[in-house]
Amino acid sequence: TQLLEQSPQFLSIQEGENLTVYCNSSSVFSSLQWYRQEPGEGPVLLVTVVTGGEVKKLKRLTFQFGDARKDSSLHITAAQPGDTGLYLCAGESPAGGSYIPTFGRGTSLIVHP
Amino acid sequence: ETGVTQSPTHLIKTRGQQVTLRCSSQSGHNTVSWYQQALGQGPQFIFQYYREEENGRGNFPPRFSGLQFPNYSSELNVNALELDDSALYLCASSLFAVGFAETQYFGPGTRLLVL
Numbered sequence: 001t002q003l004l005e006q007s008p009q010f011l012s013i014q015e016g017e018n019l020t021v022y023c024n025s026s027s028v029f030s031s032l033q034w035y036r037q038e039p040g041e042g043p044v045l046l047v048t049v050v051t052g053g054e055v056k057k058l059k060r061l062t063f064q065f066g067d068a069r070k071d072s073s074l075h076i077t078a079a080q081p082g083d084t085g086l087y088l089c090a091g092e093s094p095a096g097g098s099y100i101p102t103f104g105r106g107t108s109l110i111v112h113p
Numbered sequence: 114e115t116g117v118t119q120s121p122t123h124l125i126k127t128r129g130q131q132v133t134l135r136c137s138s139q140s141g142h143n144t145v146s147w148y149q150q151a152l153g154q155g156p157q158f159i160f161q162y163y164r165e166e167e168n169g170r171g172n173f174p175p176r177f178s179g180l181q182f183p184n185y186s187s188e189l190n191v192n193a194l195e196l197d198d199s200a201l202y203l204c205a206s207s208l209f210a211v212g213f214a215e216t217q218y219f220g221p222g223t224r225l226l227v228l
Contacts, residue, residue: 004155035219042117042203042219043156088155100169101217103148103155 003027004091004104012110016078021087021107024071029091032072034063037086037106046074079111117206117220125226131192134223136204138185144168144209145187146217147179150201162187163209199227 004025013019023032031050035043047056049065049072056063060083062075076083086106093100118137126132138145144163148156158171162181176192185206191198201224205217 006155041221042205044219045216048216090155100158100161100171101146103157105153105155 004089004102006087006089006104006107008107009105010108012112013079015080015111015113017111019076019079019109021074021076021109022071023073023089023091023104025091026070027091027093028069029093030069031092032065032069033090033092033101034072034074035088035090037088038084043086043088076109079109081111081113084109084111117204117218119202119204119220119223121223122221123224123226125228126194127228128194128196130194130227131190132194132225134189134191134202134204134225136187136189136206136220138187138206139218142206142208142218143185144207144215145181145185146205146207147187147189148203148205149173149198150203150222151197152200156203159189168209194227196227199225201225 007022031048033048034046037043047063052067052069054065060077064073086108088103088106090101090103117139120135146161147159150156159173160170161168165181178190180188201222203219203222205219207215207217209215
C-alpha cells in the first residue's frame with residue numbers, strides 16, 4: 001500500500017504570512033496532484049506535477065516535485081483568508097491500465113484576517 | 114459545460130440498510146471514480162468505472178458495488194450499512210486515455226450518516 005504523509009496536519013496563521021506544506025512518501029509516483037477542498041465541497045485540482053524537480057507557480061502558490069518523484073511541497077506567499085481550506089496531495093501510479101490515486105490526509109489551513 | 118453533480122446531498126440511514134448514491138459525469142468524460150472521505154481524512158479510493166466496467170478497486174469489501182451507465186453516469190451501492198460507513202462520498206469524472214494520468218473533476222459529494 002502506498003502512503004502519502006502530509007505535514008503539518010493543521011496550520012493557523014495570520015494574513016500576510018508565508019507557509020509551506022509537505023507531502024512525503026516512500027513510493028515513486030508517475031505524477032502528483034495538489035487539491036484544495038472547502039467545507040461541503042469536493043476537492044478542486046490546483047496543479048499536477050509530473051517531472052522530478054519540476055516547479056510550478058500559480059499566482060502566490062509554488063509547487064515543487066521532488067527529484068525522485070517521492071515528495072512534493074506547496075509554498076504559499078502572503079497568505080490571504082481566501083486561501084483557507086484543506087490542502088490535499090494525491091499521487092498517481094499505474095495499476096492494470098488505469099491510474100489509481102492515493103490521497104494524503106490533508107493539511108487544514110486557516111488564514112486569519 | 115456541465116460539472117459533476119451528485120445526489121442526494123445528505124442522507125441518514127440506519128445500520129443494516131442499503132443505500133444508492135448517484136453521480137452525473139462532466140460532459141465529455143467517460144470515466145467515473147468513487148471515493149470515501151471520513152471526517153479528518155483524505156479521500157480513499159473505492160473503485161473506478163470505464164465504459165461500464167470496473168477498472169480498478171481500492172481496499173473496500175464487496176458490499177460496496179457500483180454501476181456505470183451508457184451515458185457515463187454512475188451509482189454507488191452500499192449494502193448492510195455499518196456505522197463506520199458514515200462519511201462524505203465523492204464522485205470524480207475524467208476522460209481516460211491510455212498512457213497518461215487523467216485530470217479528475219470532483220462533485221460536491223453526498224454526506225452519509227449511519228445511525
